[in-house]
Amino acid sequence: MLPTRLCIMRKxxxxxxxxxxxxxxxxxxxxxxxxxxxxxxxxxxxxxxxxIVGASTNWRDHVQAMQERxxxxxxxxxxxxxxxxxxxxxxxxxxxxxxxxxxxxREKYLNVHNSVRFGRILEDLDSLGxxxxxxxxxxxTQQRSPLSIVTALVDKINLCQKIIxxxxxxxxxxxxxxxxxxxxxxxxxxxxLHDGDYSPVLDxxxxxxxxxxxxxxxxxxxxxxxxxxxxxxxxxxxxLNKLKRIEFSTASLLKMAPTAEERNIVHDIFxxxxxxxxxxxxxxKLPPNSVWIEDAKLKGLEICHPxxxxxxxxxxxxxxxxxxxxxxxxxxCSYGGSRPFIVSVDDIMFQKPVEVGSLLLLSGQVCxxxxxxxxxxxxxxxxxxxxxxxxxTNVFHFTFISENEVPQVVPKTYGESMLYLxxxxxxxxxxxxx
Ligand SMILES: CCCCCCCCCC(=O)SCCNC(=O)CCNC(=O)[C@H](O)C(C)(C)COP(=O)(O)OP(=O)(O)OC[C@H]1O[C@@H](n2cnc3c(N)ncnc32)[C@H](O)[C@@H]1OP(=O)(O)O
Numbered sequence: 247m248l249p250t251r252l253c254i255m256r257k258x259x260x261x262x263x264x265x266x267x268x269x270x271x272x273x274x275x276x277x278x279x280x281x282x283x284x285x286x287x288x289x290x291x292x293x294x295x296x297x298i299v300g301a302s303t304n305w306r307d308h309v310q311a312m313q314e315r316x317x318x319x320x321x322x323x324x325x326x327x328x329x330x331x332x333x334x335x336x337x338x339x340x341x342x343x344x345x346x347x348x349x350x351x352r353e354k355y356l357n358v359h360n361s362v363r364f365g366r367i368l369e370d371l372d373s374l375g376x377x378x379x380x381x382x383x384x385x386x387t388q389q390r391s392p393l394s395i396v397t398a399l400v401d402k403i404n405l406c407q408k409i410i411x412x413x414x415x416x417x418x419x420x421x422x423x424x425x426x427x428x429x430x431x432x433x434x435x436x437x438x439l440h441d442g443d444y445s446p447v448l449d450x451x452x453x454x455x456x457x458x459x460x461x462x463x464x465x466x467x468x469x470x471x472x473x474x475x476x477x478x479x480x481x482x483x484x485x486l487n488k489l490k491r492i493e494f495s496t497a498s499l500l501k502m503a504p505t506a507e508e509r510n511i512v513h514d515i516f517x518x519x520x521x522x523x524x525x526x527x528x529x530x531k532l533p534p535n536s537v538w539i540e541d542a543k544l545k546g547l548e549i550c551h552p553x554x555x556x557x558x559x560x561x562x563x564x565x566x567x568x569x570x571x572x573x574x575x576x577x578x579c580s581y582g583g584s585r586p587f588i589v590s591v592d593d594i595m596f597q598k599p600v601e602v603g604s605l606l607l608l609s610g611q612v613c614x615x616x617x618x619x620x621x622x623x624x625x626x627x628x629x630x631x632x633x634x635x636x637x638x639t640n641v642f643h644f645t646f647i648s649e650n651e652v653p654q655v656v657p658k659t660y661g662e663s664m665l666y667l668x669x670x671x672x673x674x675x676x677x678x679x680x
Contacts (some may be wrong), residue, residue, distance in 0.1 A: 247642050248275075259377055266403075268557075270449070274427060283285035285340040285341060285342040285417070285657060286339065286341040286342070287341075287342055287344070287349075288341050288370055288418075289652050290429040291341060291373045292373055294377060294422030295364060295373065295376060295377055295380070298377075298380050298390065298391050299390060299391055299394070299557045299558070300315060300390045301557035302527065304326045304417070307595075308555075312559065313432070315394075315460065316460060318391075319392065319393040319458060319459055319460075321385075321388055322392050322393075322459075322465050326466040326467070326468075326469060327428055327469075328340075329467070329468040330468060330641070331466045331468060332422070332470055333481070334421045334470065334473070335410045335421065335473075336381070336382060336635050337378050337382035337421045338419070339381060339419070339420060341370070341417070341418040342415060342417055343355075343415070343418070344415050345362070345411075345412055345413060345417040346414045346415040346439060353540055353636075354366060356412050359585065361409045361411065361412055362411065362412050362416075363568075364575075364652065365568030365569075365571045366568065367410065368571055368591075369562070369567070369568055371418070371450050372397055372415050372452070372567065373564060374418050374492040375420070375432045375434060375436060375450075375454060376397065377397050378420050378422060378434070379422065379432060379456070379467075380393070380395060381390070382421075382430060382467065382468060382470070383456065383467050391459065392459050393458075393459075394456070394459060394464050394558050395454050395455070396457060396558070396563070396596070396599070397452060397454055397596050397671040398429065398453045398595070399453040399594065399595050399596065400451075400452050400591060400592070400594035401487060401593065402450070402453075402590065402592045402593070403450040405447065405590065406446055406447065406448065407438070407445075407447045407448070407588045409587075410447060414438050414439045414440060415438070416436060416437070416438050416439075416517055417439070418434060418435070418436050418437075419434065420433055421433065423481065423484050424470065424480075424481055424487070425467060425468070425469055425484075426488070427464075427466060427467075428464035428465055428466055428467060429453055429467075430453070430455075430456070430467055430470075431451060431452070431453050431484045431487065431488075432452045433449070433451050433455075434452070434458070434481070435448070435449055435450070436448045436450070436463065461558050461560075461599070468614070471516050471656055494675075496671070498503075499664045508667050508670075511670075512667065513596070515656060515666075517659070519532065519533060519656060520531055527562045530658060535653050535654065536655070536656045537653050537654055537655055538655075539612070539655050539656060539657045539658065539665065539666065540658065542581050542611060542612035543577065544576055544609075546569070546607075546608040546609075547605065549603075549605060550601070550605075551602070554602075557580055558603055559602060560601060560602070561600035561601070561606075561608060561616070566626065566639070567594065567627075569606075569613050570610075570626060570642040571624075571642070573608050573610040574642065574644040575646070577610035577611065577622055578612070578620045578644075578646040581612045581620060581652060581653075582648035582649075582652040583650070584648055584649040585648075586646035586647065587647050588618060588645075588646055589619070589646060590644070590645040591644055592643050592672060592676060594642045594643065595660075597639055597640060597641075598639045599639075600628055600639050604628045604629075605631065606629075607626065607628075608622075608624055608626045608628050609625045610622060611623050611624070612655050612667050613655065613665045613668065613669030614655065614666055614673050615653070615655050616673065618650065619645060619648075620645075620646045620647075620652055621643070621644075621669040621670070621672055621673045623641065623665065623672075624642040624670060625638065625640075625641055625642075626638070626640045643669075645672070645676045
């Protein structure tokens with residue numbers, strides 16, 4: 247187990263998670279959510295998604311399948327008010343990943359340390375998040391959904407278990423927790439079975455956006471009506487999360503200068519790296535137990551084959567997250583020199599879809615460290631070999647804890663200092679929730 251301090255279960259999700267682990271301590275409003283829902287096997291989540299949108303199973307048929315989806319345009323609502331409101335429990339789903347009771351599925355999830363690959367969990371959360379949104383927007387009269395629902399943001403994933411066991415059943419639960427005009431916030435929880443009881447492993451908050459059948463323009467989604475004071479609190483938190491995201495992005499170091507306190511930090515680092523033997527701005531010296539930030543990175547390349555496509559024939563967001571996470575883990579591992587454990591994932595923004603056939607360049611960077619913690623940023627971009635253009639598709643932020651204290655990472659240039667400050671901000675936001 248992580249130290250208690252690290253157990254980042256926020257009040258409401260943990261209430262929901264607790265509710266689902268035992269029938270006795272539950273609050274009635276939340277308990278209702280699991281009633282009448284039979285769990286879905288994890289392997290059926292993707293097939294359900296394919297059925298909902300009418301996705302092709304053969305790559306060669308994908309153009310025709312997309313053509314057929316165009317006809318669904320007429321089913322889109324002209325105004326959000328035309329869509330019937332939904333309750334949180336309408337989109338509530340439970341998914342079982344039976345690692346304990348069906349050992350034959352373990353291999354795909356296993357890492358070399360005999361625990362569960364977190365990258366695989368990211369893929370399952372992404373598919374489940376989308377299925378929850380399709381459940382929220384389901385119209386009984388429609389055989390196929392006209393909506394293309396895509397992952398826009400992984401707001402946060404906070405873990406409260408260091409190890410995920412490869413031989414115990416896992417349960418995912420979740421529902422839509424907030425709705426805008428065309429976007430939906432989804433809260434999910436993961437629990438693992440130990441001695442007959444499910445105990446919480448992680449909480450995740452994703453934002454999904456609904457688009458038209460061709461994934462070109464935004465499309466309205468059903469409003470959400472909270473039914474109890476607890477649900478009102480969850481809904482309000484969703485609203486606050488949106489405001490916080492706007493605030494964080496407005497103050498981004500890509501748009502605004504650092505604060506006075508941050509400028510002092512950067513200048514102190516600069517002074518600390520001046521060579522005392524020379525009176526020069528240029529002559530820089532690495533302080534003891536430190537690593538230059540430029541020497542703390544790892545790069546990778548993925549060719550995006552059709553196998554990794556999603557139901558809209560773009561690259562599956564979960565696959566992108568798995569690849570970025572694994573590079574982030576390797577970067578933390580080679581930096582710290584011991585096995586890192588994931589503590590938190592935050593603010594993964596899916597800025598642009600990745601087309602099948604793309605060359606995806608991934609760059610993992612240690613951008614901030616503190617004691618045993620390593621803050622990693624993975625930048626992914628698509629390279630077009632014909633035009634020689636690069637486009638950023640995602641930026642991922644991961645917080646790891648290492649077994650031992652790690653060296654300090656030191657920026658040299660102004661750009662690297664901004665990377666350092668951005669990492670420090672993300673780290674502070676994660677620690678605030680602990
Ligand atoms: C078959 C096996 C696989 C099955 C798996 C199925 C799962 C499929 C899920 C995926 O794999 S999706 C693939 C990964 N995701 C992407 O490729 C998305 C890439 N990004 C985009 O396409 C656009 O950036 C995006 C559609 C997300 C937003 O486009 P815009 O920036 O033009 O959005 P717009 O300004 O029109 O705003 C539309 C809504 O999105 C919201 N929004 C946009 N970006 C956001 C963001 N970053 N965070 C939160 N909300 C965001 C925005 O607030 C607004 O909400 P409201 O209408 O409710 O006010």
